[in-house]
Amino acid sequence: MASVGIVGAGLAGLAAGITLQEQGHQATIFEQSCHVGGRVASKEVDGHIVDEGFQIYIDGYPKGLELLDLEALQLRSFAPGAIIHKDDSAQTVGDPLRQLSTLPQTITSNIGTIGDKLKLLRLRYKLSRIDVESIWKQPDSPASDFLFSLGFSERFIENFWRPLFSGITLDPSLSGSANTLQFVFKMLSSSNAVVPANGMREVPAQLAERFEGELKLETPITGVTSNSVKTTTEPHNFDAVIVATAQDSAQKLCNLSPAQSSGWKSCTSIWFAADSAPTNDTYIHLGVETNVNNFAVMSNVSSHYAPDGKATMVATANGTEVTEEQLRADLATWFENQVDEWRTLEVQHIAKAQPQIQPGSNRQLAKKTSNGVILAGDYLADSSINGALESGIAAAALVN
Ligand SMILES: Cc1cc2nc3c(=O)[nH]c(=O)nc-3n(C[C@H](O)[C@H](O)[C@H](O)COP(=O)(O)OP(=O)(O)OC[C@H]3O[C@@H](n4cnc5c(N)ncnc54)[C@H](O)[C@@H]3O)c2cc1C
The missing domain is CATH 3.50.50.60 (FAD/NAD(P)-binding domain)
Structure with a gap:
């Protein structure tokens, strides 16, 4: 010993x-x-749970399965897929293989071509057939090179891959590892994005x-x-x-x-309280060409995030330069003047969020x-x- x-x-x-x-x-x-x-x-602010930035757990993480009792964590799931906000439109991109009801909106959404959506399914299938260890052993390259090599259109990369990847790995440039992108996508498409009922x-x-x-x-x-x-x-x-x-x-x-x-990737998260949520969904909302990279109503996912009759929301941007006014202005284009009623619980500028790891x-x-x-x-x-x-x-x- x-x-x-x-x-x-x-x-x-x-x-x-x-x-x-x-x-x-x-x-x-x-x-x-x-x-x-x-x-x-996580901490409590006026009875609301406020995590350190927007963080999710994925219930298929292999090492979590070894070390954690997931049932005791009382995990609460986000809906598979995302709502993509671009200009004034909001489009749902679901995972029709798990939630058939999202098939029509997913096919008709104009975030990419039908070919892009088929390529997405092909990548999902390929990754479902290899184990995580094999992903890490593949030759690596910047994520953007990998996506172009698979033939995804620029429109789909801008409207889907960039906000998705930057929301999770804080890498809006898509210059990070393609293997990491594949690991994250395999995890998201084979298991659930979740949070423990009482916070991360x-x-x-x-x-x-x-x-x-x-x-x-x-x-x-x-x-x-x-x-x-x-x-x-x-x-x-x-x-x-x-x-x-x-x-x-x-x-x-x-x-x-x-x-x-090789340095740090940073982000800014703002936590809001409101008397009512701007939407009933449990999707992660992704912003295209806005400061807000992602947004979620945490109290829709787990009611413990807010006191009874209240809502807790979090919006995140890449980098630490963005101001609360800029994020509120972006959110107002998504949820109109409801945003004026939201009270700020905490503004988090997180300079050292995730280490840069080169491909x-x-x-x-x-x-x-x-x-x-x-x-x-x-x-x-x-x-x-x-x-x-x-x-x-x-x-x-x-x-x-
Ligand atoms: C904003 C944000 C969003 C994220 N989003 C996600 C996500 O959605 N999904 C996901 O899987 N991961 C996410 N991550 C990444 C994940 O949180 C980290 O990869 C992970 O927590 C790192 O754990 P660690 O033990 O390596 O390092 P750390 O968590 O940094 O732990 C190091 C510990 O060492 C202590 N320490 C340092 N120096 C000393 C000293 N001299 N003496 C004693 N103690 C010391 C520190 O206080 C700290 O507690 C996110 C991270 C952040 C910050």
Whole structure:
């Protein structure tokens, strides 16, 4: 049995802790903030649940199936598909294979040609026949090159792929990995986009509950070696150390060269409260050529997001420059003057939301530095809840 110190109680750190526990090791997690979950967090504002940005869980995430009790999370689903807002029109693009009633609107929507829709079905079919591991092993390229190589029209890429991909991976340029796009599309078309009934915080909270080792919150680590972590007051010795922080923090703690970092993708989310929702649907709404990239009525998806008789909405834009006035003006073209009645619960400018991962980057999942410290985090896998969990599991496997 080894004793292991883990820096960071984000999803990667928690996944590492649980995996080590299952292998019979003794893990201690040190977290600088007052809560577990890192970038996956929620709070209550005037009785409304406000997540850290707009985040969704996908109930087919392979590593979530290994580590989480999905039933206990009381998952609530978004409708499969999306409502696409362009200029003054709103068009529903459903997933007719799962919700037959959306077939007519999906076929007649003018977001792309019939050929585009058939290509979408062909890609969906191809991805249904390969496993996730095989997706990551494919040669990679920028997502936009991949989509053009499949013959999608520019109109369909602009009206569908760009808002969809940028909503989930915060990459409006479509310059990120085509393999990530395929992973996300496979997940979305074979399983459900969901949130836990009581907010995204329930995902890390459940992992923390499963973890039986010591969890020290509000304990920042100031330095590490392969067998010790240093708090502001004292060093703690272990047989192995895992640094499960974001890349920039890991580089500082381990004195690594910052050249390995390729930066962050950012976003702005605004949470609104209202006496009534502007729509009854549970779709994710996507904006084309607007500041608002995506919008959802969270209280339609889970009533727990709002107090009785109220509604909770979230609108998200890429980048941190966009203002509340700009987002409200865009939403007014979708929902007219109802928007004037909405009260702002919180404006979130999230500069460090997801790490930039270049297409073709070596997907290491976890690795040891030259000094023997084990590194974990979404930046070593893919920037998603699944990627962070997978990285934590892989880091645990590097403990001898
Ligand atoms: C706005 C937003 C939207 C997203 N949307 C989605 C989505 O829809 N679906 C999806 O799957 N993923 C989404 N993601 C990505 C997902 O949340 C992350 O990939 C994942 O949470 C990263 O987990 P992690 O453990 O690697 O890192 P983190 O969550 O960053 O955890 C690192 C932890 O280390 C702690 N730490 C850092 N330094 C120290 C130190 N010196 N001492 C002690 N502790 C330290 C931090 O406080 C933090 O708790 C989104 C992320 C954001 C922010």
